[in-house]
Amino acid sequence: MKAHDQRALGHVELAAIDLTITAMQASGLRVGDLTKDDNPRQQWADAWADAHHPFVQLNERDREIIQQIKRLAGQLESRVTLQKLIEGRAQIIQSKG
């Protein structure tokens, strides 16, 4: 059985993706909004996590850090540069220590 195909996406396929994304962005939808019902992303992510090892169990400190990350994410400018993201990540990692 050959479930995968490694050939590049064709022009028509790229155009179809473009249309999908454009339509989503025009209507203010995010990927998560489209997949709420069956949520294949969540299923896929769970399967991936399961295959690649350990169970992630968040403790109180982890939850605090996630809250901090969310606060920081809320302060980002809309077109944040890669450099700013790296600096933000460094700040988070330093505060963890």
Next chain:
Amino acid sequence: MIETAPGAVLAVLWAALGVWFLLSAVNQFSEWEVARFLRRHDRLSFLPRWTFFAPNPAQADLRLLWRDEVPGVPQPWQEFRAPFAPRWRHWLFNPELVTHKALADLSGSLLQTVARIGEDPAMFSGPYIALLAVVMSFPAVEGAQAREFAVVRTSGVPGERVMKVAFISRPHAFPEASADARVR
């Protein structure tokens, strides 16, 4: 020097391998509490877990796409294509696979992170930053001010290929200093 009977060494070896085998077998049942316990404490990943092909084989590929934005005009999406090894040697020597594996793992990890903590906080995650660094390293079209990337899942064969957009990043501005250097 203490002499050890070969029989005793063999017995210890058999016992160690036997325990390892049993624990590895238990580790295949992710829903078991004892398996969770083992994996929590298996910091060095001594216990393997085989789920590449069964019972839930991977049925989709993850592809990385990106596009530039010239003010007000989004450019067409392009797919990042890492090279594949030629057929005559890919079964023996295939360093090109590392890039594909890295992209698949980064994309998978990104989707996992987004599912757990949401899209905006995920921007600080290693996978997001790594994928963004990959796409930002490509030459840009003239006048481009920002770039975004997407992860698309595909399955099936061309003509019948099913595509699902799994993730779209925010647009990210190019640093001003590199404006001249990045034009292709």
